[in-house]
Amino acid sequence: xxxxxxxxxxxxxxxxYDFSGGVWGKHHLAYKAGTNVVVPEDDVAEAFPDSPSxxxxxxxxxxxxxxxxxxx
Numbered sequence: 835x836x837x838x839x840x841x842x843x844x845x846x847x848x849x850x851y852d853f854s855g856g857v858w859g860k861h862h863l864a865y866k867a868g869t870n871v872v873v874p875e876d877d878v879a880e881a882f883p884d885s886p887s888x889x890x891x892x893x894x895x896x897x898x899x900x901x902x903x904x905x906x
Contacts (some may be wrong), residue, residue, distance in 0.1 A: 874882065882888045
């Protein structure tokens with residue numbers, strides 16, 4: 835089998851993958867605006883299991899840091 839034939843076969847979509855209901859560019863604008871994905875390490879993820887808990891903790895940290903700078 836030639837290299838070209840092999841790469842063509844590798845590019846084919848498997849029959850079990852059904853993209854017939856897909857929407858081209860559905861998330862384009864969101865990604866264009868920018869994304870910020872952060873993956874916490876296991877111990878942090880255990881303490882903060884969801885986005886709201888992470889956001890609360892970070893807002894508290896920001897407030898503490900702001901108060902620290904204001905008082906010095």
